Amino acid sequence: MSAGGRSSQLLALVAIFFSSYIVGIYSAARASSLTLAPLSKANESLILANDTLLAEDGNSSSRHPRWFPFYTIGRFSNDICVGNNLLLGTCVINGECTDNSGVAAGSCSSITAQAICCIYQRTCGASTSYNNTYxxxxxYPAPYGGGGRCSIVVTPxxxxxxxxxxxxxxxxxxPPSGDGFCSTDALTITGGASQVxxxxxxxxxxxxxxxxxxxxxxxxxxxTSGSYTFNRNWQFQIRMLACTSATLAPAGCLQYYMPSSGTLANFNYNSAAASALNSIGVQGTRQLANTKYGICIRKAAGMCSITYSQVGSDTYSFTLTNDVGAVDPTLLATSxxxxxxxxxxxxxxxxxxxxGVAMPSxxxxxxxLVSTTTSAKPFVVYTVTDGNEDMDISNRGFYLSYSQNACPIL
Structure with a gap:
């Protein structure tokens, strides 16, 4: 045999040995319940092809599975996928999903049948470091009776x-009290660098x-308060954004809207009046007290200004201060x-x-609120509320439509 032929044989044997060695380590680790660092954190998963387990001869109670010695090793990206339950997940190998308490929701790769769309679902007392956790x-979806605190800890x-x-x-x-305080139930988000x-x-x-x-x-x-009967429920989608992501919200933006047109509203907005009374015994507000945050809209290409208007189908879509009931309803939403x-x-x-006329403030x-346009960048609406709603009777807050306007052709 020529020297070249012997070299080819040697390389082939080394490749087979190396593949079997790697697979053996992986198999042994899983069999002994060792915790392996999730490969998804490196944005890729290991695929073991032809991974049929063969049982050794002998009594079935003493059989130890071993890997068939010929494998190929490939890699695929841990992309976001849509599961067969229509929830967003992460494309990983089936074993990794199971090890991390995920739910398999259909296949997600043409490379191997082992790649599944893994949905991470958590409830009270959980923690997660996975993107697109629910x-x-x-x-859920049954109501939560109330009483105590239900939390999840999210670590990047x-x-x-x-x-x-x-x-x-x-x-x-x-609902909040008639003065806008979340004194019965409250969602809080703490530990970050932003105030919520x-x-x-x-x-x-x-x-x-x-x-x-x-x-x-x-x-x-x-x-939540167990003494207050209410059909509570919640379902949150938790997404992590990389520092280099084009969809990061700008500084100071608690909310960030991507479409060039749409609607925005304060928390707890509804056209129906609140049922709770405020501190002076009159119909209270739906607005939450003591808030101060920015609502931003991403500027679309070729757009130079943005216009905000009340939602036309809702007469109460801008009722921030004063007594709604004391005003002729036909005057609401007018200058x-x-x-x-x-x-x-x-x-x-x-x-x-x-x-087209500049406003004094x-x-x-x-x-x-009359339709209002601005060319100031970034596109942002700031909302401010205080803790005194005594004279703000039956207010709902704001529910506005917005639309970006194309730059003029020069």
């Missing part, structure tokens, strides 16, 4: 993760962004009840114009 109340896998986005797919808690107000009431479809404080964990907690002398509850639209309150 956090539910116990027995490493310093490459900078931000957390929490989508409230469902969130129904006891206490949230209660009806908030399905809302979301928040929270900056991580280095690699310190963020705790999402729902506290006659719009105010810019705002010191308690208000929104801020930087450099605003109405009908960037603050808006009262019981109406």
């Amino acid at each position: 956090f539910y109340n116990s027995n 896998p490493d310093s490459s993760i900078c931000q957390l986005r929490v989508d409230f797919l469902s969130l129904s808690l006891a 107000p206490s949230i209660c009431g009806e908030n399905a479809g809302q979301h928040v962004y929270v900056d991580f404080n280095g690699v310190s964990p963020i705790t999402i907690s729902v506290a 006659s009840v719009q105010s810019q002398e705002c010191t308690t509850d208000y929104i801020i639209i930087p450099s605003p114009t109405q009908g 960037d603050r808006f309150c009262g019981l109406g």
Whole structure:
């Protein structure tokens, strides 16, 4: 045999030995219940092809499985996938999903049948370092009876993760008091570098962004009162954003909307009035007390300004201050009840114009908002509420539509 032939044989034997050695280590680790570092953190998973287990001869009770000695090793990316339950998951090997208490929801790769879309679902007392984790109340979608605190701790896998986005797919808690305080139930998000107000009431479809404080964990907690009967439920989608992500929310933005047009609202907004009375015994507010945060909209390409308007189908879509019941309903949402002398509850639209005329202030309150346009960047609406709602009777807050406007052709 030629020297070249012997070299080829030697290389082939080395390759077979190396493959069998690696597979043997992996198999032994799993058999002895050792904890392996999730390969998904390196953004790839190991695939063991032709992984048929053969039992040794002898009594079945003493059989020890061994790996068939010929394998191929490949890799696939741990991409986001859509499971057959329509939830977002991560593409991993089946064993990794099982080891990390995930739920297999269909295949996700054409490379191997072992690759499955893994959905990470957690409830009270859990922790996670996995992207696209879903956090539910116990027995969801059945209501949560209330009483005590239900929490999840979210820890970034490493310093490459900078931000957390929490989508409230469902969130129904006891309403605030007539003065806007979450004194019965409250969602709190703590441990991050961003301040998140206490949230209660009806908030399905809302979301928040929270900056991580280095690699310190963020705790999402729902506290409820067992003495108050209410059909509570929640389902949160928790997503981690890399520091290099194009979808990071800008600094100061608790909420961040990507579409060039849409709607935005304060927490617990609803066109129906609150049933609770405030501290002076009159119908209270739906607005949450003591909030101060920014709602941002990503500027689309070729757009130079943005216009905010009340949602036309809802007469109460801008009722921030004063007594709603004391005003002729036909005047609501008009300039006659719009105010810019705002010191308690208000929104801020930087450099605003109405009908092409610059406004004297960037603050808006009262019981109406005329369509308002701004070219100031970034596109942001700031919302501010205080803790005194004595004279703000039956207010709902704000529910606005927004639409970006194309740059003029010069």
